[in-house]
Amino acid sequence: MNEFLQFAAVVVGIFISFAMYTTLYGKPNPLRDWAEFSYLGAATGVSIVISLTYIYNTAILGIQAGDWILIFSIIFGLMMLFRMHPDYSHVSRLPLAFTVGTGLALSLRTQIFTSFIIQINATIVKLWTGVPLEFLYRLTIAISVITILTFFLYTMELSGPLLWTSKVGEYLMYIGFGGIFAQTFMGRLGLFVGYMESVTTPSWKVPYTLASAVICFIAAIIFDRTGLGQKLSAA
Amino acid sequence: MTVLVVSFLLVFVPYFIPWGPLDWLSGKLMTIAAVTNAFTIVIAVYSQFRRSGRFIREKRKGWVYHIYLLVLLAIMTLSGFILGQHAGAYEWLLLAVVTPLSSVIYGILAFYMASAGARAFRARSPQAALLLVAGFIVLLYQAPLTGAFFPGIEGAATYITNTFGMSVSRMFSISVSIGAIVLGVRMLTGREVAFLGFTEGEE
Amino acid sequence: MAKEGGIYRLMATYDKRWVYVVLFIVVLGPLINPIGMPIGISALTKNYYAQLNTLQEGDIVFDTWNMEFSGYMELKPGVLATHKMFIEKGVKLCIAFGHYEGVALPGEIFKQLQTWLDRYDYREGEDYIIIGYVFPNEAAVAALAQDFHANVRVDWKGNSIEGTFLDDIQNAGDFDMISDYTTGLATTYMINHMVLQYGVPMVENSIGVSVPGHLANLDAGLLTALLASTRGGAELEYLIGSPGPGLKSMDAFTLGHYSLMIFIIVGNIGHYGWTRRTGAKDRTGIK
Numbered sequence: 083m084n085e086f087l088q089f090a091a092v093v094v095g096i097f098i099s100f101a102m103y104t105t106l107y108g109k110p111n112p113l114r115d116w117a118e119f120s121y122l123g124a125a126t127g128v129s130i131v132i133s134l135t136y137i138y139n140t141a142i143l144g145i146q147a148g149d150w151i152l153i154f155s156i157i158f159g160l161m162m163l164f165r166m167h168p169d170y171s172h173v174s175r176l177p178l179a180f181t182v183g184t185g186l187a188l189s190l191r192t193q194i195f196t197s198f199i200i201q202i203n204a205t206i207v208k209l210w211t212g213v214p215l216e217f218l219y220r221l222t223i224a225i226s227v228i229t230i231l232t233f234f235l236y237t238m239e240l241s242g243p244l245l246w247t248s249k250v251g252e253y254l255m256y257i258g259f260g261g262i263f264a265q266t267f268m269g270r271l272g273l274f275v276g277y278m279e280s281v282t283t284p285s286w287k288v289p290y291t292l293a294s295a296v297i298c299f300i301a302a303i304i305f306d307r308t309g310l311g312q313k314l315s316a317a
Numbered sequence: 318m319t320v321l322v323v324s325f326l327l328v329f330v331p332y333f334i335p336w337g338p339l340d341w342l343s344g345k346l347m348t349i350a351a352v353t354n355a356f357t358i359v360i361a362v363y364s365q366f367r368r369s370g371r372f373i374r375e376k377r378k379g380w381v382y383h384i385y386l387l388v389l390l391a392i393m394t395l396s397g398f399i400l401g402q403h404a405g406a407y408e409w410l411l412l413a414v415v416t417p418l419s420s421v422i423y424g425i426l427a428f429y430m431a432s433a434g435a436r437a438f439r440a441r442s443p444q445a446a447l448l449l450v451a452g453f454i455v456l457l458y459q460a461p462l463t464g465a466f467f468p469g470i471e472g473a474a475t476y477i478t479n480t481f482g483m484s485v486s487r488m489f490s491i492s493v494s495i496g497a498i499v500l501g502v503r504m505l506t507g508r509e510v511a512f513l514g515f516t517e518g519e520e
Numbered sequence: 521m522a523k524e525g526g527i528y529r530l531m532a533t534y535d536k537r538w539v540y541v542v543l544f545i546v547v548l549g550p551l552i553n554p555i556g557m558p559i560g561i562s563a564l565t566k567n568y569y570a571q572l573n574t575l576q577e578g579d580i581v582f583d584t585w586n587m588e589f590s591g592y593m594e595l596k597p598g599v600l601a602t603h604k605m606f607i608e609k610g611v612k613l614c615i616a617f618g619h620y621e622g623v624a625l626p627g628e629i630f631k632q633l634q635t636w637l638d639r640y641d642y643r644e645g646e647d648y649i650i651i652g653y654v655f656p657n658e659a660a661v662a663a664l665a666q667d668f669h670a671n672v673r674v675d676w677k678g679n680s681i682e683g684t685f686l687d688d689i690q691n692a693g694d695f696d697m698i699s700d701y702t703t704g705l706a707t708t709y710m711i712n713h714m715v716l717q718y719g720v721p722m723v724e725n726s727i728g729v730s731v732p733g734h735l736a737n738l739d740a741g742l743l744t745a746l747l748a749s750t751r752g753g754a755e756l757e758y759l760i761g762s763p764g765p766g767l768k769s770m771d772a773f774t775l776g777h778y779s780l781m782i783f784i785i786v787g788n789i790g791h792y793g794w795t796r797r798t799g800a801k802d803r804t805g806i807k
Contacts, residue, residue, distance in 0.1 A: 091409055095417035102421045106428055106540045115382055121418040123386040124410050125621075126365060127393020131402060132620035132653050133358040139652075140660075141352045143673050155349040159356030166363050175513050176320060177353050181659070182512060183324030184350040186501045188662050191332045192712035196742060197494035201487050204740035219480055223739070226484035234488055256444040258485035260451025261477040262732050265748075267434070268459045269594060269728020270427035271776045272750035275547055275769045276593030277420040282551045283765065295544075316379025332717075344666045351660035351671075402623060403677065416589040416624045423590035427776075431543055432536040435783035439791045449788075453781060459751060460777035461770045464560035471560065479735060486732040 096281050096290050100298040110315035111305040113298060119316070226254045318507050324350075325505060365390075389414075451477050528797075531790030539783055546779050550771035557771050565755040568745040571697075571723050572602065577610035579696035580685060582720075583648075584710065585625055586618030586655070591703035591727055592625060597753025597766025598725040599701050600632055604762055606699075607636045612685045613648035614695070618655040618705040623676070626650055632764075645675075649684055652676030661709035665692035665717065693718030701725045711742050725752070 102117040137159070144152040158177035165174040205227045209220045229251030232244060240248050281291045305311030328346055331339040369383035389410075396406035440446040457463045458474030503509040575581065583606075587595060606613060617623065630637065642648065651672050655661050664671040668689045674680055688694060692714040700707055700722060707724070715722050721744045726734045728749040737743045747756060750773060754766030 087409055088412075091413040094413040098414060099417040099421045102418055103425070105425060106537065108537065115379065116385075117418060117421075119382040119386045120389060120414050121422070122365075123389030124393050124414040125419070126362060127390045127397065128407075128411060128415055128623070129358055129620050130362055130390075130394050131397035131407070132623065133355045133656065134398075135402070136653055136656055136660075137352055137355050139674055139678075140348065140654075140671060144348070144670070147673065149345075149670065151345045152348065152352070155352035158349065158353040162353060162356050163359055165360055171514065178513055179318070179320040180324045181350045181353050182504065183321040184328050184346055184659055185657075186321075186504060187325045187328035187332075188347070188658050188709075188713070189497060190501050191329050192716055193494050193497055196708075196712050196716055196737075196740075197490045198498075200740045200742065201490055201736060204736075205487065219476070222476075222480040223484055226481055227487050230484055230488045231491065234492060253444060253447060254481055255485055255488075256448045257451040257477060258481035258483075260448040260453075261455045261474075261482035262485060263434075263448070264452045264455035264459060265478065265482065265728045265731050267427070267430050267456070267728070267780060268751065268773075268777075269731070269749055270424075270430050271547075271773065272594035272728055272769075273420070273590055274424040274427040274543075275551075275772045275776065276596055276750060276765070277417075277424050277590075278547050278551055278772070279765050279769050280420075280593060280596075282548070283768070288552055291548075316382045340666070344663055344670065347659045347663035347666070348671055351657055351663055354657045354659065411624050412627075415621060416628075419589040419621055420593045421590075423588075424593070428540045428543055431780050431783065432539045434780055435539050435787045436536060438784045439788055449784070453784075456777050456781055460774040461559040461751065461754070462557045462774045465558035468560070471562065475563070478732070479739075482732045483735040483739060487736040490733065490736060 092287065093290050096287065097294045097298070099277070099281070100291075100294040103295075104298050104302040107299075107302040107306070109302070109306045109311055110317055111302050111311040112314040112316075113301055113305075115316040226251075226258070230255045230258070318510075322505060362390075451481070455482075528790050528793030531786050532794045533790070542779055542783075543776060546775035547772040550775060551768065554768060555771045557774055559754060559758060559767065559770055561755045561758065562748075562752070564746055564748055565752050565759065568723060568725075568747045568752070569756060569759045571721070571745040572605050572609075575606075575609050575611050575697060578612065579609075580612045580614065580689065580694070581606065582692070582695040582698045582714075583613045583615045584618060584655070584698065584700045584702075584706070585615065585622050586700060586702040586705035586707050586710075587625075587727075588619045588621045588703060589624055591701075592628070594727050594750055595701050595703075595725050595753065597750055597757055597764055597769070598747045599629060599753070600764050601753055601756040601760055601762065601766070602699060602701075602725065602747075603629065603633055604636050605760060607633065607640050607642045607647075610640070610647070614686060614689070615648060615650045616655060617653045618702075618707075620653055622653060626676075645679075645684065649681060649686060650676045651681070655706040655709070658706075658709045658713075661706050662713040665710075665713040667691060668694075691718065692720055695720050698722040699725075702730065703727050704730055711737060715742055723747070 098117050098120060101113040102121075104111055104114045137155075141152045141155045145156075158180060162174050162177045164170045164172075165178075205224055207220055207224075209224070210217050211220075229247045231251070233248040233251035233255060236244065236248065282288050302311070305314070324346060327339070328343045331343040366387065369387055371377075372380045372383040392406055393410055396410075400407060402408070438445075438449060438452075440449050454470070455474045455477055457467075458470045463470050500509065504512070585592075585599075592599065615626070617625070636642065644650070652675065654664060654672060660671070668686070668691055669681075672681065672686075692698075698710065698714060698720050700710060702724060704727075707726075707730075711722065714720050722742070723745040724734050724738075724743050725747040726749070731746070731748045734743060734746050738746045747753060750766055750769055754770050754773075757764045757766045
């Protein structure tokens, strides 16, 4: 791609992204809808190209290399497409059953270890290792996991010791959620800061960024005040 | 159901009882399943065409946008296959449209989280107050400047995230895996058949 | 006559769009005019750095980009810093995508690493190979883990991978390390089918949302190291002595966090000063 096209891609990209940011104004406007439908169309096109390329690289090239059994992947894939036909959708049940059965086997044979047994093993560990801080961490984790599980898993009315462990678990869970909220916000803020960093580096992008922000913001206000936003939008 | 159970066994058993021919067959079955699943993109695109087609035919509000969507989709797909994925209109549209908008769509969540936090985070009860205090400590630590002036904040925040936060995630992980195992057994024993388009009792 | 509730009412009922405006300003401002605030290094990042330092020249790393372009915006500092370490060490990379948007990433990433690529003569085809989008679903991950060459025959441009350093890879166990950059996608499948089955050490560069879940995996020994979000990437840039987008973003990061805390405090003051006292409902919507 030559330099001018690269430059144009950057500038259009900055403008269309601020057109999408006009969502935050809270009123319908055609800039936002243009950005939304652009993404839907282009991203769907990309996903078609990439998925069909994957099918070609894996199945077609595999068959050409002598892996004849992979012909079944093409046959099953085409049978799957009958899902769209109202009269012949039952043809898709065979490949569906096959893929679900395979998927079940893949997840069940490993998830029981990684998400269950190994996690429990890591919780019920020797508490005292000679390091007081490590003891505190291990004790807290063991108590937290057991009490939070008690609160979460038992949906019936509890009484006696189970009620108290459940109450403790509830409070510990809220502390955990506080930390998780903060980490989630860090993640979302990182997404936004990262993108803003990319549209302000190198510094020649800054005027285009500021100009796009101002133009889109003013346009959103004008569309709102004149009523054109509602008229020209898609919703 | 037979296909479901047989394909399950052919992939599940070799993991625990390794035997050359069975390993080879299970590997091929996984590849076949991977490629078969990849075909479902065509169903998604067909659904989009149907929906947009309805909007355009009935001239519903915003029908012009749907024409634009379908034209862009066609340009992207055809240029990707004809001109290649590393050149031409495909690459330009990828850089100018898909990548910036993909960034923005998720980046907007930061604003929603901030406004939701500002509006909904109230210390109305002891549990909410605990959540707020823990959240504040971790937020303070995550701002790099705080650690430079109050080094002790790292200890407190790390304790909260590496014990309580991690315990909650572990609890979710264990609960979800129990649910997945139960659902898997229900599917294999024929109690859950809706995914195949059957109602219960019919097969 | 003063409005009932005064400042408390304002604190409880201001238009939420002011939150958006303030967030834009506190993020954009420091990026255009950096302040240069100090940063501390967490134990997680030090461990990640130590794990990467165990790699030797010629080791083959499975470099999986399980991220969309949006995720890359958050993980960029960690991605670039980690790849700088790989290039310096002369590690061989097999790069795979877990999302179709990954196609746009190599151009973006290697453009920013150009100085390193030139300095260490690091070339595509010899030192790194991009095999493209190979993880559409769990079955694809499991199949590739079991038999690499039966599922990957060409790179992302359609060139055969025969005769390259990938000839030594029969299954996932032949990789010396998995280096994953994730927004979720195929990471769990990789842990299930590569780490669990073949015992390959896996280091993770994760977005903030997924960090709690990955901490559990780190504690359970399924991951050997974890780099958390933009902040972790900035810390890694500091450790390797190569400032980049991460350290540049930390001012905005700090102010963004502080502004959220201020909004929460203001909202609570407004709640207790007006909403609770008068029994009115909070209204901070758009009129």
